Amino acid sequence: xxxxxxxxxxxxxxxxxxxxxxxxxxxxxxxxxxxxxxxxxxxxxxxxxxxxxxxxxxxxxxxxxxxxxxxxxxxxxxxxxxxxxxxxxxxxxxxxxxxxxxxxxxxxxxxxxxxxxxxxxxxxxxxxxxxxxxxxxxxxxxxxxxxxxxxxxxxxxxxxxxxxxxxxxxxxxxxxxxxxxxxxxxxxxxxxxxxxxxxxxxxxxxxxxxxxxxxxxxxxxxxxxxxxxxxxxxxxxxxxxxxxxxxxxxxxxxxxxxxxxxxxxxxxxxxxxxxxxxxxxxxxxxxxxxxxxxxxxxxxxxxxxxxxxxxxxxxxxxxxxxxxxxxxxxxxxxxxxxxxxxxxxxxxxxxxxxxxxxxxxxxxxxxxxxxxxxxxxxxxxxxxxxxx
Numbered sequence: 435x436x437x438x439x440x441x442x443x444x445x446x447x448x449x450x451x452x453x454x455x456x457x458x459x460x461x462x463x464x465x466x467x468x469x470x471x472x473x474x475x476x477x478x479x480x481x482x483x484x485x486x487x488x489x490x491x492x493x494x495x496x497x498x499x500x501x502x503x504x505x506x507x508x509x510x511x512x513x514x515x516x517x518x519x520x521x522x523x524x525x526x527x528x529x530x531x532x533x534x535x536x537x538x539x540x541x542x543x544x545x546x547x548x549x550x551x552x553x554x555x556x557x558x559x560x561x562x563x564x565x566x567x568x569x570x571x572x573x574x575x576x577x578x579x580x581x582x583x584x585x586x587x588x589x590x591x592x593x594x595x596x597x598x599x600x601x602x603x604x605x606x607x608x609x610x611x612x613x614x615x616x617x618x619x620x621x622x623x624x625x626x627x628x629x630x631x632x633x634x635x636x637x638x639x640x641x642x643x644x645x646x647x648x649x650x651x652x653x654x655x656x657x658x659x660x661x662x663x664x665x666x667x668x669x670x671x672x673x674x675x676x677x678x679x680x681x682x683x684x685x686x687x688x689x690x691x692x693x694x695x696x697x698x699x700x701x702x703x704x705x706x707x708x709x710x711x712x713x714x715x716x717x718x719x720x721x722x723x724x725x726x727x728x729x730x731x732x733x734x735x736x737x738x739x740x741x742x743x744x745x746x747x748x749x750x751x752x753x754x755x756x757x758x759x760x761x762x763x764x765x766x767x768x769x770x771x772x773x774x775x776x777x778x779x780x781x782x783x784x785x786x787x788x789x790x791x792x793x794x795x796x797x798x799x800x801x802x803x804x805x806x807x808x809x810x811x812x813x814x815x816x817x818x819x820x821x822x
C-alpha cells in the first residue's frame with residue numbers, strides 16, 4: 435500500500451467491505467443516475483420536489499468530475515462533505531490549529547463505523563471513515579423520540595412541543611408505539627447493522643413532527659462528524675493512538691482509538707464546532723443541544739450492548755460520564771439552556787428501562803443461546819410486540 439494516494443487506499447477499503455458484505459460491487463453510477471434516486475431522498479429525508487434538478491445536478495457533477503471514490507454513494511458523501519466543510523470554515527474561532535487542512539474522509543455502508551483509520555506503513559494522513567447508514571438511523575430514531583413530546587401549541591405551521599418531564603413520561607406510558615419502535619430500531623442496528631428491516635411507519639399527524647425530527651437528526655449527525663473532526667484537529671491521530679490492525683478481505687488498515695480523556699476533549703470541541711454551524715441555519719439552541727445529547731446517549735447504548743455481548747471492550751466513556759463532562763464545561767455559558775437536557779435524561783432512562791425488559795424477553799424466547807444468524811428479524815419483532 436506504500437505509494438498509494440489516500441483516495442486509492444480508501445477505495446481499496448470500500449471495495450473490500452462491499453465484497454465481504456455483499457459478495458459483489460455496487461455500481462453507484464447506475465443506481466443513482468436516474469430520477470428514482472431523488473424519489474428515495476424525497477421519501478426518506480423530506481426533500482422538496484422543486485429541489486430535484488439542483489440536487490441531481492450536484493450529485494452528477496461529483497460523479498463526472500471524479501472528486502469522490504468510485505465506491506461512494508454520492509448523496510452520503512455530499513451530506514458529510516458539506517458538514518465537514520462548514521466545520522473546517524469556522525474551526526479557527528475555537529481552536530489554534532490553522533496549519534491543519536480539511537480532514538480526509540470516506541463512507542462505508544456496513545457496520546456501525548465512525549472513526550479514524552490509517553494506512554499501515556505509510557506517511558499518508560489518517561482518514562475519517564463514516565458509516566453512511568448513520569444518516570438513516572439518525573432520522574429513524576429521532577422520528578420515534580419526537581413522538582414522546584406532546585404538541586403544546588399549534589398555530590398553522592408553527593408548532594411548540596411540551597418539554598415538561600411529567601408530560602413526556604405520561605406520553606410514553608400512553609403510547610407503547612414509542613418504546614417498541616425504539617427497541618425495534620436499536621435491535622435492527624445492533625444485530626443487522628442497518629435499519630432497512632425496521633418498521634418505522636408513523637402514527638397519525640407525523641407531518642406535524644417532521645421539522646422537529648429533522649432538526650434533531652441534523653444536530654445528531656453534525657455532532658458525530660464534529661467529534662471525529664475534533665480528534666483530527668486536536669492531534670489525537672498519531673501513530674501512538676493505533677489500536678491494532680484490522681483485516682477485511684485482503685486489505686489491512688490501522689484502527690485508531692484515542693483514550694478516554696481525548697474522547698472527553700473531542701466531545702467538548704465537537705459541541706463547540708456543532709453549535710455555530712447549526713446556529714447559522716437558524717436552528718434553536720435547545721434543539722441543537724437535544725440532538726447532540728441524543729447522539730451521545732444512543733452511541734453509548736450501542737456500545738454497552740456490544741460489551742454485554744462480549745464483542746469488544748469499551749472504547750468510549752459511559753454516556754453518563756460524557757454527558758456530565760459536557761454539561762460541566764458548558765455550564766458557565768449556557769446554564770438556562772442546559773436545564774432542558776433533564777428532559778432527555780428522563781426520556782432515555784424510561785426507554786432504556788423498558789428496552790431491557792423487552793430485550794430479556796427476546797433473549798429468553800427467541801435467541802435462547804442460538805446465534806443471531808439462525809434468527810429471523812420477524813421472530814425478534816414478534817417478541818418485541820408480545821412483551822408486557
